[in-house]
Structure formats: structure tokens, C-alpha cells
Amino acid sequence: MSKIEWYLEYEIQKNRPGLLGDISSLLGMLSINIVTINGVDDQRRGLLLRCDSNEQIERLESILKTMDHIKVTKLREPKLRDRLAVRHGRYIQRDADDKKTFRFVRNELGVLVDFLAELFKQDGHKLIGIRGMPRVGKTESIVASSVCANKRWLFVSSTLLKQTIRSQLIEEEYNEDNVFIIDGIVSTRRATEKHWQLVREIMRVPATKVIEHPDVFVQNSEYTLEDFDYIIELRNDPDEEITYDAVDGTQIFQDNGFSMFDF
Known part of the structure; x- marks a missing residue:
């Protein structure tokens, strides 16, 4: 039994x-x-x-x-x-009004990585959005969680190492065990229609997709926040306001010295 x-x-x-x-x-x-x-x-x-x-x-x-x-x-x-x-000795903070929104601060990255890893281990389609100001640890947390979940991460658009904008994938990359990472600002401010065709294809794959800056993503696409299964908010401190007034795509690229390259 x-x-x-x-x-x-x-x-x-x-x-x-x-x-x-x-x-x-x-x-x-x-x-x-x-x-x-x-x-x-x-x-x-x-x-x-x-x-x-x-x-x-x-x-x-x-x-x-x-x-x-x-x-x-x-x-x-x-x-x-x-x-x-039980594992970490405290509850993850959850939005009282929006039950799919969870809040973390930077000194809780270990808990966030554990939380995301457990989500990544689940099979099937899952759409996760991560809000946060630049350099708070969003992308690093996604990558670390993928490692913990024994999943391969795949950047569709990103600024982690260079500005990455994919316009196609090879056949083996359409894998349900992959974690697909999309930067909402990069995809909406710098991408081509070919890139968006790829994004739509990936959305149909029964796998985990993680969207950084989901609010910018939905403002410039046919998707809505209702399509997301989870929204993660990551702050440097509990009182920090997450605002997109200062998160301009061009400014991010200039501050980090990124250059564009397409796949």
C-alpha cells in the first residue's frame, strides 16, 4: 500500500x-x-x-x-x-488578492531557486512571469533553478551574456524538458516578426516558459497576464517599487555594453 x-x-x-x-x-x-x-x-x-x-x-x-x-x-x-x-522555515509571501503572484527579496534567492525548481520539475505547459528591476537576479535564478531541476535552459531572448534574439531553433531544441527563457523587453523592443513567430511556436510547446518583464511582454503581444500560471516578483528589499519607467530597453543595452547578434 x-x-x-x-x-x-x-x-x-x-x-x-x-x-x-x-x-x-x-x-x-x-x-x-x-x-x-x-x-x-x-x-x-x-x-x-x-x-x-x-x-x-x-x-x-x-x-x-x-x-x-x-x-x-x-x-x-x-x-x-x-x-x-518546512524546508526553509518560513512561508513564501503570496499576494492576498492575486493568488498566483509570489514575492521574494534578494536575500531569499535560495528559496526562490528551490520554488522555481519544483515548478520546473512538473510536466506540461507552464507559463511563469518574473518581475524585477535590472540586476536583481532574475535570470540567474532561472538558470540556477533549471540546474536544480535537471532541465536544460534555452534563451529565446536575453541580455545575460550578450543581447540574444533567436529567430529559429534546431529541431532537437523543441524539447518538452527544456526551460524556455524570454526577456519581454528584448522581444518587444528589438525583435523582428520572425522572432515573434518563433515565440508563438514555443508557446504551443507543452513545456515551461519563463518570461522576464511579463508586463512589457503582454503590452506588446496578443498574450495577457491571465495566460500566466505564476507571477514572481523579485526585489532588492521589501519596499522597492518595480517600475518600468526606468527600465527602458535601450538604456539596459547601453548600460551593459551589449551588442546585438541574431541566431
């Missing part, structure tokens, strides 16, 4: 010595294994559990409700955010 995984999160109402030990003993008596445990806030702990049946979890839930020292905040099949919260 295959094992079932659950995520348990509880808030400590009154901390006392041996509280975690009592919960661990309870899980042991119910034959529920603890896969991972970590604090996910100052007063909250998260546990990734594994058991044989849902009945074990139902019994656990009924007992936990009688414990005055804790309050169960989550007991569910683990989502990606739950797994990362």
Missing part, C-alpha cells in the same frame, strides 16, 4: 517543555511518521507527515482539537508552499 502524505501546522498557544515531545509521541501511537519538522513562524510549527490511511489523520485531528496548548491551523495534503515552508 502506498503511503499518504499530509501537512500539519499548529500555532503554539502556550509554550511549555515537552510539548513537541507529546505531539511526537501521539503521532507515534497513531503510527504516523514525521518526514520533516520545522518552525514556520515564531509561534508556529509545520510537520510533513506520512501514514497509511486517512483514518489515522482523522483520529489525529480529533485528538489535537482537545489540546489546549496548540491550535491546528492547517491539516491537509501538502501543497508546494507547505513543503517549502
Whole structure:
């Protein structure tokens, strides 16, 4: 019989010595294994559990409700955010109004790379947008995540090393295991119609596509933000405003000394 995984999160109402030990003993008596445990806030702990049946979890839930020292905040099949919260000790910040938007700051690049890598491992079409000011670490995070997910990354348009604008791919590059990276500013400010034909072809490939500067991309194409499965916002600090007034494509190329070359 295959094992079932659950995520348990509880808030400590009154901390006392041996509280975690009592919960661990309870899980042991119910034959529920603890896969991972970590604090996910100052007063909250998260546990990734594994058991044989849902009945074990139902019994656990009924007992936990009688414990005055804790309050169960989550007991569910683990989502990606739950797994990362236990792994890194904190939750990824999510937009309260737009549930597909996730926010990171530069000192959380390790968490961002882990998050993207888990998304890249999933099969099928996935469209991810990344917002952020120049040199905040967008492209580097995408490449590092591709490595972690054991995926090949392929620049369709980029300014990482040189200004790259692809107008065609060789047959083997139309691979569902590739991560296709598109810079929205480069594609909209400097590309030809042939490049856009390639972009449309890639959009039809059941693979992961990552668009840097998605807002600029949708303003100059037939795609909309509704087409995106995830939007990532990466800032140098939590209060930084992501604005495109200063992110002019020509200025980026001049500041970095890039020269155009086509494939």
C-alpha cells in the first residue's frame, strides 16, 4: 500500500517543555511518521507527515482539537508552499488578492531557486512571469533553478551574456524538458516578426516558459497576464517599487555594453 502524505501546522498557544515531545509521541501511537519538522513562524510549527490511511489523520485531528496548548491551523495534503515552508522555515509571501503572484527579496534567492525548481520539475505547459528591476537576479535564478531541476535552459531572448534574439531553433531544441527563457523587453523592443513567430511556436510547446518583464511582454503581444500560471516578483528589499519607467530597453543595452547578434 502506498503511503499518504499530509501537512500539519499548529500555532503554539502556550509554550511549555515537552510539548513537541507529546505531539511526537501521539503521532507515534497513531503510527504516523514525521518526514520533516520545522518552525514556520515564531509561534508556529509545520510537520510533513506520512501514514497509511486517512483514518489515522482523522483520529489525529480529533485528538489535537482537545489540546489546549496548540491550535491546528492547517491539516491537509501538502501543497508546494507547505513543503517549502518546512524546508526553509518560513512561508513564501503570496499576494492576498492575486493568488498566483509570489514575492521574494534578494536575500531569499535560495528559496526562490528551490520554488522555481519544483515548478520546473512538473510536466506540461507552464507559463511563469518574473518581475524585477535590472540586476536583481532574475535570470540567474532561472538558470540556477533549471540546474536544480535537471532541465536544460534555452534563451529565446536575453541580455545575460550578450543581447540574444533567436529567430529559429534546431529541431532537437523543441524539447518538452527544456526551460524556455524570454526577456519581454528584448522581444518587444528589438525583435523582428520572425522572432515573434518563433515565440508563438514555443508557446504551443507543452513545456515551461519563463518570461522576464511579463508586463512589457503582454503590452506588446496578443498574450495577457491571465495566460500566466505564476507571477514572481523579485526585489532588492521589501519596499522597492518595480517600475518600468526606468527600465527602458535601450538604456539596459547601453548600460551593459551589449551588442546585438541574431541566431
